[in-house]
Amino acid sequence: MDSHPQILFVASEMYPFSKTGGLADVMGALPLALSRLGVSVGVITPFYGRLASSEFPLRLIYEDCPVGYPWPDTTADIFLADYHGLPVYFISRGEYFDRRFLYCTHKGDYFDNCERFIFFCRATMEWARRLSSPPEIIHAHDWHAALVPAYLHFLRKVDTFWKKxxxxVTIHNLAFQGRFAYRLFLESGLPSAAWNSSGAEFFGDFNLLKSGISYADLVTTVSPTYAREILTPEFGCGLEGILNHRAADLRGILNGADYAVWDPRQDRYLPSTYSPETPRGKLRCKESLFHELCLDPELLSRPLLGFVGRLREQKGIDMLLDILPELMRKDVSVVVLGEGNLQFEAQVQDMMETYPGRLVARIGYTEDLAHRIQAGVDLFLMPSRYEPCGLTQMYSLRYGSLPVASALGGLLDTITGYPDPESTGFIFTPPDARTFLQSIELALEVWERPAEWKAMRTRAMCKDYSWSSAAQQYIQAYTDIGADLSPA
Known part of the structure; x- marks a missing residue:
């Protein structure tokens, strides 16, 4: 492992150690893709109370690393894991990170999330300062890490270590910004010069993501379409002003899919593997999923629809619940996996009682079941109201589970909508229940034409959204802002 990485990633979660969503999948894959291209990479992430680290043992390498202002006596312990040859550093402080969940419970966000991630970002800078040489690039992801570019901006003026x-900063979802009271800015350690409308201030509040957008040398987001969308009031979430100000430094780089994890040819979670050349295994996966979830076997010859995602309005779960009675009249079955809004959780569970054997919901998230759903369903539902990139539709394409998705964000960048001759799925606009149902009805019509369906499924499975292309684009972006990524 390299103790002086050229690229240092900073993120609040990383698969396989911690995960609530797509950010973790990105962090588990992009650093490796860059490493394969000859770039030296390291990652810094929190040491949560529940880390999946058995495959990559952690060891304590530094005790009592100071974090400085505003807690001169508060320190962090640093653990290290060897992740396929890459150093992953874990910032440990039990009072901040030893909790059951990463950010929130069903009752809401943790009350001290701002302090937790101020601590994480300050500890990141202090630990990075102790590496043998400064990184060429510090790459922060989402609001939890967004103070790092702000700290770096001001440290470069007083500490020659950071000069080059x-x-x-990469925006994975602009709706989550880390917005807190002004008094917490006073505890952040940022200078008073950062408190203005071009910096950390946002309508009188302290906005962590805006701080990163304001002071990073480059701002990226996770698909080209989303990069254009967030410049508009409809998708800008109040930050379209600062984003337009930084438009020359904004790039949309499409995320990739980690086919080492998500590929039906070699998926360890599946009862039967399969490929475009040997597709029969997909039917066996469907049969197995029917048995596992106690679905009505008489519906096995009809389409099975799947939804895997957070049960929130962003993901359109309410649209699915609205049209479920109509879907049930079409002799299809539906499986839902996710957690989120308690009202939606209760509603989908109630509807299971109305449609036994035809609707199955599993509240929560398990990685193995997510894989088996991707393999077992015929149609994969993504009625998102906004989708910065989306990874699950990339997985569904590879698994031959044709997506029915809203025509926006990364969904538009990855799905070719029917009836295009090269179609790989079904897209609809605007994102509402009526157009969603119409798109599913169209998909069911195509499903009734086996030759057309098979050709479409084969095209979908042959699409390649691997990380190598994105990694090359990131290298170009790093080079464009002055990084020297030549071998040491």
């Missing part, structure tokens, strides 16, 4: 280091 550049920063990148």
């Amino acid at each position: 280091t550049k920063s990148v």
